[in-house]
Amino acid sequence: MTSPYDIEEIFPDDSVRLPRRQSGNSPQGLTVTLLADYTLRARAWLPSAAIVALLAEAGVSHAGARTTISRLARRGVLEGSRQGRNSSYRLTTAAALNLAAGGRFIVAAGAVDEPWDEQWTLIAFSLPQDEVAQRRELRSRLRWLGCAPLYDGLWISPHDVTDKTRAQLAELAFGAMTVFRARHVDLDTSTGRHPIDAWDTAAIAGHYEAFIRRWRPVLPDIRASRITGLEAVRARTEVMDTYRRMPILDPRLPLRLLPSAWPREPARDLFTAVYDGLAGPAEDHVRAVASRFTTEPLTDVRAHTVADILVGLQGAWESGTESGTESVSQSVSQSVSARGSVAGSKRSKD
Structure with a gap:
């Protein structure tokens, strides 16, 4: 499962070199967390001016907010509509599916302690030193898959490899990867390293x-x-x-x-x-802000709960997934890790 957020926000000191980290939350990351909370379930539209106003309350300048919206639209996270000077945006189906899955991943992770068979998944890979971009992408994806580096070129996870994970690894292997399951043997020496030590x-x-x-x-x-x-x-x-x-x-x-x-x-x-x-109270405020920029009803602007996320946020829009969802989702996860979700209303003022 690809997370909807950028890995450098979580591992800023990792060996994976990613785009320059800003102080505080990035406008795109903030946009995801803010607007996905109130528009994801129905893929609700919001006025572009309402999006700007909500981001302004979080300290994002008007120019910065509009730049964020434009970038997310170019990367396939948003789709827009314009009538004269009125513009609106909402999540694309591909981005919404990606974010719904990411939300379930986030809230389900700490729900229960799953049974463990004491087997570790080991991922060994070798890439030429000059393949910097491939190394970056591989290590970043391994992090999102819940792996950690036990040694250079040997990453581990306590979880088995699912069919989806296997397919993702195959895309990144470049013919230089071996994956296997094994049980740890304790050498009982001061030089031995336990697999759990891959995590701090x-x-x-x-x-x-x-x-x-x-x-x-x-x-x-x-x-x-x-x-x-x-x-x-x-x-x-x-x-x-x-x-x-x-x-x-x-x-x-x-x-x-x-x-x-x-x-x-x-x-x-x-x-x-x-x-x-x-x-x-948060839903009430978001609706109040958005109502300043549209006369359309805002019933689709709704705050979901943790239980809603676990059940699944995708609604009727899921069955209408447009062609190209996989390519858009890949673009979203690689370009911005699907971290932005901004939605817009059918009639709004810039």
Whole structure:
């Protein structure tokens, strides 16, 4: 499954060299997290001016917002409509499917500790040193597949290889890859390295703990309905933007290999409480902003819950998938990792 977000946002210091990282959230990444939360289920349209206004509330300049919309449209993430000076945008079917799958991946990762057969998937590859772009793409894809480098050229995962994963690896192998399943043999020596050491578990636990420290104090205000309007949208966007990194940092690593009281489940429960608890007031604010730029009803602008994401957000639009979905999805994931979702209304003003 290809995530809808850029890998460098999660592994900024990885050996994979990707586009220059900006301070704070990128406008495109912010656009995904913000607008997919309220338009994905129905592929709702929003006025382009409403998109700009929502991004402006998050600190994105008008020029920056319009540039973001244009780039996402060029890359196949958005489709637009114009009537005179009025413009609107919505997600393409391919991007919406990609994002719906990505959402399920994010929220399902910490739900349960799946049974583990103690087998590891090992991926060994060898590429010429001058194949820089191929190395980049391969390592980035391996990260998204939940793998980590045990040694240079040897990546591992505790999960079996699905048919879809096998097909993705085949596209990237370039005839220089071997994949196999094996059980770890403990050498009981000071020089032996356990496979779990491919992940920095102390750092991962630190991310979870920081997340819990940040959001646990907010719960009483959410339960008392004291967070509304713009504040609700900002908080809901931030909690999703932060939590979505967790399943890549901790790709369902078996609990038996991790320190006791691993904070994955408490972090997920807290995320659900914040995200769902702010759904109502955040939706009200997004509709209020959008209503300034259109007279069309905004009933399709809806905030979904974690349960909605798990069930599946794709609606009637899924059966109408246009031809070329696979190529668009590939373009989305490679160019912007499908990280943008902006939608637009049928009648709007720039």
